[in-house]
Amino acid sequence: MTTGTLMRAEDARGPGELRGSPALAAFLDRLGLGELTGRDTATPLGSNQSVTGTTSSGAKVFVKQLDRQKPDAPQRWARIVGFDEFAAARPVPDLWTPRLLGADEQELLVAFEWLDDAVTGDSLATDDEFTDDLAYRTGRAIGGLHTTSADAAPRPLDTSPPMLPPVTFLDAIPLATYVLSSGAMLDVWRLLQNDADLRAALTGLRRRESTVPAVPAHCDLRLDQLLWQENRLYVCDWEEFRLADPARDVGSFAGEWLYRAVLGIPEASAEREQLSHQDILDRGVSELARLRGRNVAFWAGYREAVGQVGSEVAARATAFAGWHLIDRMIASAEQQPSLDTMNRAAAGIGRTAVLRPEKFARTIGLEG
CATH class of the missing domain: 3.30.200.20 (Phosphorylase Kinase; domain 1)
Structure with missing residues (x-):
């Protein structure tokens, strides 16, 4: 994230x-x-x-x-x-x-x-070369992390809750954030703060994650944190490493592909500007169907490493995947004067995943 x-x-x-x-x-x-x-x-x-x-x-x-x-x-x-x-x-x-x-x-x-000739997962995905096998390997690696006992750590691991989603910002943003926000950023916070259902769902998600057994987790798992070199997949950037809900890592990976499904509708900016909100949603559904296999493969590798995984993990992971889209919208809005149609569509899909994760889990490839 x-x-x-x-x-x-x-x-x-x-x-x-x-x-x-x-x-x-x-x-x-x-x-x-x-x-x-x-x-x-x-x-x-x-x-x-x-x-x-x-x-x-x-x-x-x-x-x-x-x-x-x-x-x-x-x-x-x-x-x-x-x-x-x-x-x-x-x-x-x-x-x-x-x-x-x-x-x-x-x-x-x-x-x-320095792995100077390594290729990032983000670059592989852009070139449509991030295969199902790489997704499976990523799932195995993250599953292995989640099942490694924290007792192995020479010093106690960080137990502080991750910063995101920032539920306090859903009531009011700090003055410093307001002063430095672009017009698009203020539009984003206005949308989120006026959405009572989404606010309740995100608050509930934070509450649920605090009640589940915490495991060693990356907590910022994105495709650009993965490196591929000489038939070996590396996971990098451990600034957010801590004991946390395992659904965070699963949801981040799934959210990356969900976001790419929206981002690829279509790649040419000129064509994007001619699309209606419904056009974007329709094409997003089609693109998600094409990319869904990456999440299916990741989930298979993850469950193979972890063993029995309850449906509640898939549901929370789906909600975190939905938040991932909203978080990406926030990041994209930082330098924009107004919120564009693409970001609104991405946030709308993310909102659906946050509000109805049990129904949306199968759609993104996290089947029980």
């Missing part, structure tokens, strides 16, 4: 600030990795400052610095390191992740092995 969508007020740093910084140089030196001065050095885009490249010692590294202007940055850093310790203590079946080379708590830095 796009946790950054509610925190843009604190995103103030310019691109490339980490590259060439004394903190980066000192960090790499302490790790014995040498200097990052190769021609392949680059600064990927993202919510945090990061740099990739080959060091003078020949090590391929990806270094990220958590944005200290965000109040939860220390917690995010701790979750990244905590996951590495957790996975090292008891390796999770079928789950691969880039090797952590080192971490600096004071500077909020983490260095990973």
Whole structure:
């Protein structure tokens, strides 16, 4: 889930600030990795400052610095390191992740092995190359994570509830958010706050998740967090790792394909503008039928790893998938003067999934 969508007020740093910084140089030196001065050095885009490249010692590294202007940055850093310790203590079946080379708590830095020729799941999906087998493997990996005992962790895992959905925002948004919101963002919050049924459903979802046994969970599982390299699927970016409702991870993966079904209607922006709301919904149903197999395969791999999974998990996961569409609408609205038809349609489909998850679960591929 796009946790950054509610925190843009604190995103103030310019691109490339980490590259060439004394903190980066000192960090790499302490790790014995040498200097990052190769021609392949680059600064990927993202919510945090990061740099990739080959060091003078020949090590391929990806270094990220958590944005200290965000109040939860220390917690995010701790979750990244905590996951590495957790996975090292008891390796999770079928789950691969880039090797952590080192971490600096004071500077909020983490260095990973750089998989320079890996392809993101998001890119594979865009090229229609994210196969059912990859979805099945993802399900197996996440199922393995959910069934690994938290007792294996060297230190207690984070038990704080995830930020999203932000039910308090459904009553009133903070003044800082209001001041920095685009016209489209204000339209979004107006729609959500005036929808009594959706507000009740999201509040109920948060209440239900607090009553189920929590498991080690990624809590931000998106296609761009998956890397494919040399016949191995890696799961990355563990800033939100904690004990949580397993339905969150299942719902995030399912929600990615649900969102893609809407996003692909059609790809040409000029044609999109000519479509009515009903046209978008009709094409979305057709596209969802085509992509549904990814969720079916993921769900099969997940249940194979976990064992018996109750229908209530599928229902909660479907509701989280619906929220995923609404969250994507919020993210898309951040830079828009007004809310477009595509985002309204996506939110409408998401709303249906949140309100009637038991009926919608089969539709998106999470059958009992």
